[in-house]
Structure formats: C-alpha cells, structure tokens
Amino acid sequence: MLSVRGLQAAYGASQVLFDVSLAVEAGQVVTLLGRNGMGKTTTIRAIMGLTPAIGGDIAFEGAAVVGASPDAMARRGIGLVPEGRQVFPTLTVRENLVATAANRLNRRDPWTLARVYALFPRLEERHAQFARTLSGGEQQMLAVGRALMTNPRLLILDEATEGLAPVIRAEIWRCLALLKQEGQAILIVDKNLSVLKRLADRHVVIEKGRTVWSGDSGDLERDAELVRRYVGV
C-alpha cells in the first residue's frame, strides 16, 4: 500500500532525513518509533507532501507520489491526524466532522457521522460545541473522527496520545484496536511501546533520519534491548 524507500528531506539547508524506508501493507498497523528529533514527524510530513522530499521514493497504491501536494495525497486516500490535533476551533464538533467528509474511493460501507459518534460517544454529546471548548482528549477524538470521515485507505496518527490523561489514552487505543479489526491500515508515531507491541504488526525505528531497525512484534520482543536503546524512554 505505502512504500517508502531511501527517503531524504530537509528544512532549508539542514537535512533531517537521510535514508528512511518503511512499508505498510493493506490491513496492517505499523509503528514509527524513535526519540524526539530523529525525524518521525518529518517522515510523515514528507509522505504527506507537507515537506518536500529531496531524494528517495514514495509509492502509494502502486503510484509514485514524490512531489504530490498535500491535498492530492489526501485525495489519494491518506487520512492524517496531525501532531497537536489541530481541529478547527471556530467550527462546531459536527461541522469539523462534515466539512471535509468525503468518500472519494467509493467505499461500500463508508464512515458516517453516526459511525463516528458510535466510536466516540463523547463527540455526540458535544456535537454542537465549538471545537475550541473541547478538552485535549476530546479534540484528539475529533481529529481522528475527522480523518476517518475522509474514508482514508491509510490512517496516519502523529503522536496521537501525547499529553493525554491515561484514561483518554486507553480510549484512543481501544478505538485503534477496533479500527484494525475492521481492516483499516494505520501508521502510528508514538512512544508507548507496551501498547504498540500488542496492537501493531510491524515496527520501524528511525535514528538521526535513517531507518535503523524494522521487524514484527516478535522481533521487537527479541531485540528489546537494542530497540530500547534507540527509542530510549
């Protein structure tokens, strides 16, 4: 589905990504691990077209997509839940969900307002509130719901549980597990190894802009010591 090979990216003159490779297959949950500042978010941004890639290949659904604009990537079927949530504060919860809703890939059983509300009952309770009045956790749920309403082939979550209360985190993890059961492909950037080990199929570790390790959850168990050194939490 998504295949990234030898990805390089830079902010102006300072190169951040040197050699990042990762792959997500249909129905898989893949994690992107690494310490802060190692290039996880930049990798996501480069895939999404928000930061231009200066080298390497990105293929999505078999098509080379290096250089595609963010909106083109979203229309191809990537739903991004960005770091820091970034809901639209002056739209209501419902408006945030429906404003960009789409089913461009003509899914047979698409995400609807009702399904998102069923997944996050909290959003239904608050449907008429302005998004800026929501708690951090609720905004995160809204950001996930908003991405789902675009009916993406691949959902990308950048630090989706960062800074949230443990109860809310658990809620988000529960939903991601449900999504996985439904066959949703997901790429997650997070640091919560213990949960990710159970949830994800494959893991990719990056260090200073390079992929230094990848494997499945079994490999992760075996190389626990090594991975811990890279992720270092």
Next chain:
Amino acid sequence: MDRSALQRGALGVDLRPGRALWLVAPVVLAALPFVADALGDASITTLATRIVILCIAAASLNLALGYGGMVSFGHAAFLGVGGYTVGMLYSHFVAGAPFLGFVPGTDQMLLTLPAAMIASGLAAAAIGALSLRTGGVQFIMITLAFAQMLFFLFVSLKAYGGDDGMIVRRRNALPFLDTRNDTTFYFVCLVLAAAWLGLLSRIVGSRFGLVLGGIRQSERRMAALGVPIYRYKLAAFVISGMGTGLAGALLGNFSRFVSPDMMHWTQSGELMIMVILGGVGTLMGPVLGAAALIGLETVLAGWTEHWQVVMGPLLVLIVLYLPRGLGSLVSRKAGGRHG
C-alpha cells in the same frame, strides 16, 4: 422572574436586541420611504437606497475578507465593472451599435444586472486566479494593483467618457415597475439586497462555507484533509466579486452615472472600512457598517465641510472600543466564529 423571562417580554416575544432587530428592521425598512414622504424629505429615501446598495457590496467583500480570510484591497474594481456594464450597455443601446460588434446594448434591468454580475465574476476570476497565488500582504497589494490598473484603463477609455465617466440618462427599465420612481427603485434594491444576503447566509452555512472558514484558520490543515484550497478560495472570491458587481450595477442605475472613481482605491478602502466597522466575518456586520459609515458621512458633511476630521477619530474610537464591530452591540454572538 429570571433574566431570560424578562427578556421575553409580556407577549412571549424574544426581546433581546439581536432578535428585536430582526423583527423591527424589515418594518422600518419597508415604511421608510413613506415616512420620508410624510416628512417631506425625499433625500432620506435616496440616502437609504445608497446604503442598501453598498450593503450588498460590503457583505460580498465580507465573504472573501471575513469568511475566507482574503483581504482584498481591490474590490472597487468589481463595483466599477458592474457599473460600467450598465453604462456601456446603455450607451450602445442608445447608439444602436452593438458592443464589440456583436453584443447588443440594452436598458432592461433584467438583462443588465445579470450581465454586470457575469462581467464582474469574470473579472474576479481573472484577478483572483493570479492574486490567490500569493497571500498575506502580497495579496493585499496585488489586488490593489489590479484595481488601479482597471481604474487607469477606464480613465483612458475615451469612448466611454474617460475620466469624466458616462451618464446613464435613464435608469434601466423593469417590466411592470417604474424604476424612475425613487421609492420603487428603493424597494427593488431592498429586495435584491435581502435576496443576496439570504444567499450569502446559505453559502456561509453550507459545507462550502465551513471549509472556507477552515481554510482561513489553516490552509495546511485543510489541504492535509484533501481540500483543494485554491479552488475553494477562487470560488469564494468570484462569488464575492459578483455580488460587488451587482452593487456596482445598482449604483450606476441609482446615480445614473458611472465613472472610474467607482474603481478608485479609496472606494476599496471604504468597503473595507464598512466591513471592519460592522464586524468581520458576521452576516449583519457589513450591513451595519455600511449604514453607519454612509449615515455618518452624510450627517457630518451636513455640519462641516471638514467632516473627515471628525470621521477619522470616530472610526478609530469605534475600532478601539468595539473590536468585533458594531454588530457586537446588537448580537452577543457576533464574531463568535472568529475567536
């Protein structure tokens, strides 16, 4: 008795200032020409007509500026294109020679108003398509530059009066109505303004409007959700230009005169002041802003020829003490979407 019950009043009617305005305003607006006649002061009707026409322009600019975050400093261009469409069609109608050899002139309002909207929509599409490749201060400057280019184009168009402008000897005609009657023309403008504001409120409340509001807050965020930003902004800009063109066409009919001054940057500035004065990004704000600005202008100009000396500080005070515009006086929700 609690406060909300008090506000409801004896008849159970919601008497909060915002609601009251909605109930009272149509009555006042409908009665206005007759009151003016009774007072023997016909200038009240013409003043009100001018306000109503500029409400259309200000509300249209607000779609781009307030809801779409596109600070256009060149909207007078569309006002002028609308006005000149009326003027040029009229002069070709009188002369009997078709425009460009194939567009026959006309004095029928049912044709001139749509034509003005199409012409200004095309102008907005061309100017917007180029200007929207920039943003921020550059956008302000480029829209200003395009408007000034049109201004000088019409100044040099001697066939259409050059910088003297052109006179439209008779107002465009409507079937069954005598538009030369000032009261009738006032009601024609009033109905068109109500219809245009109604359409704008539908647009703002639609999904298109929600996306537009999202784009104003963060283009990147919207792009990452699959929204083709440029197309949405251009569409809003074109709608905004069309409304301003409609206002220009009415203005040309109202004063039976069009001139390059309609496109001057001071006119663009005046439209912006109306929007800011009334409340950016609110539906009724530009209406109040247009009424306040033109009303003040008229009153102050009656007192002293140096009325701008009073007007300037007054505007500064209003912006300082009512940062959300005059609209926040009548509606608590004014600007609620602009936090």
